[in-house]
Amino acid sequence: MEVLLFGIAKDIVGKSSFRFNADELAPGSVSELRERLKRSFPEFGKLSSLAVAVNSAYADDAVQLKEGDEIALIPPVSGG
Amino acid sequence: MEVLLFGIAKDIVGKSSFRFNADELAPGSVSELRERLKRSFPEFGKLSSLAVAVNSAYADDAVQLKEGDEIALIPPVSGG
Amino acid sequence: MKGNISIEIFDVIDTSAVFAELSHPQSGGICVFVGAVREFTDNEEVLSLEFETYKVMALKEMNKIALEAIEKWNLNKVVIRHAVGPKNVEEPVVVVGASSAHRDACFKACRYLIDTLKERVPIWKKEIFKNKSVWVSAHP
């Protein structure tokens, strides 16, 4: 399971994407992904917000993740 | 004293300007001009509004008119 | 004097350079409104429009409106342009624009420019239909 990183999320992790090495270690839901990230990278907890997109649409905490999903971390947007 | 006419005012009078032939016949104020016009051309009374400009600025009824002023009738504007 | 003003009345107005003209190093926002000729008025087909102006006064009033907007919203630049003569469907007849540090000011200023122009600037529009022509707003 691959997670795309943008903006400050890319700076926090130090790369533009990462993988959960084995499928059995992948988080089962958006909320689980979010929890795990904050544990591994406490900097995520300091952001104004951290949204998650699944297959290029905003996904709330309850959304289940499955192999093949395109997942992305969306730190506070600042276009325009 | 010359009075410039625009838009429907030009159509009502049938020309783009007119003069008061002798200075002693010229109206002394904006309100007098307005009254005289409505008497000579009752169609002016039917307009949504009729403003008067003296020297290319809106002038209210009390403004006095003198020889050499540039006077214009301003029927309802509709630019834009 | 803060706020650079460009006021013009032309036979044909060009919209292609307006953003470049309103650009300013301290402007994060530029808002422009263009009014164009519509095909229908109250479901009646408009063949063309004809604009007439009292040019010397129109330019003065447009300048006053620009100054009022600069004062009120602290604008960096203002453009007000109006076309005269015959105009066909889709042709631009008026362009107003403002640039400011933040977007709220330029949106409000742009709306003020067009609303006030329509109220005060001595320009008259005649709508030409198939069987008649009408000076817009002349009668109640």
Added chain:
Amino acid sequence: MKGNISIEIFDVIDTSAVFAELSHPQSGGICVFVGAVREFTDNEEVLSLEFETYKVMALKEMNKIALEAIEKWNLNKVVIRHAVGPKNVEEPVVVVGASSAHRDACFKACRYLIDTLKERVPIWKKEIFKNKSVWVSAHP
């Protein structure tokens, strides 16, 4: 489907043709907002900006916003364009525009397009100052 939509993300955005693109025989009003790079943020001199996007999602969100605006204000045409990569002072970074029968709808729609783009579209802006660079809005 009423309402023609043009959504794009480019390295450089061109503003010169936007009014021609939004022109429509039933549109009497066209409102366009351009966001550009400002020289100062909180009195600190900005050397340049850098925009990054999650492009596939950004295009989808921009399309959703355009559809919402068309539905709400009965627009004839909508344009949403955003630049990515490095941008210097005065360069346009975003263009949003709407055309509609009357001016009230296109003004309100244009404001909605830019406000909602700033809230939802996955684009990130980094401000580059002399001694630091900052992802805008990242921290409270």
